[in-house]
Amino acid sequence: MRDRDVPAGKKWRRNRPAARILGTAAASALAVLATTAGILASPSGKAGTTTVADAGPGYAVEDFDYPQADKILAEKNLVLKRGDGHITLADCVAGTGQLELLARNNASKICFNVVGNEGWLALEIPSVYSMKGNDYSTTIDMTVGTEEKSFDIDENTWTPVGETADPEHRDFLLVEIRTSK
Known part of the structure; x- marks a missing residue:
C-alpha cells in the first residue's frame, strides 16, 4: 500500500x-x-x-534501646536500658492493670504498662522490695553483689522481692522484667 x-x-x-x-x-x-x-x-x-x-535514609534497625532513657534518668532517677516496647514506664493509675513496684529509694510507686503476649525490659532500680503483678505471668531478675536471683511475681497481688524475701535482708538491684500471657 x-x-x-x-x-x-x-x-x-x-x-x-x-x-x-x-x-x-x-x-x-x-x-x-x-x-x-x-x-x-x-x-x-x-x-x-x-x-x-x-x-536514602538507609535501613531502620531496631536497637531496642529505651526511648528517652536519658531524660527519664535526669527527671526520675531511673535507669531504663533496653526492651522490646511491651513494658513501658507509666504514670501510676489505679485499676489499669499495671505492674507496680516499691523501692526504698523512691518516695512513690513505680508503674509499668504491659501490652502484647510477652515483653521484656532491662533496667536498673536499686532497693526494690515489693512488686504487684497484673494479669500477666511476670518474672523479675535481681542482683546483689555478684549473685543473681529470679522472683516469680504473683498475679494481681503484692509479692515480696529483694531484701524482704532475702533471709540476710541484702539490698537488691532490679535488672530485668519479663512478662507473658
Missing part, C-alpha cells in the same frame, strides 16, 4: 511503531548525553548527581 492509497487521516497509524521506536531512541540518547555532559562538566570527572541509594 502506498501513501496515496491511504486516506489522509489514516497515515499516522501506519507509522505508529516507527514513531515509538524513534521516540524511545531519542529519549535514551538524551539521557546518555545528559549523564556524559554531567561527568565531563565535573572537575573530578564524576557525575554531579547522586543515586537514590546513596542519598
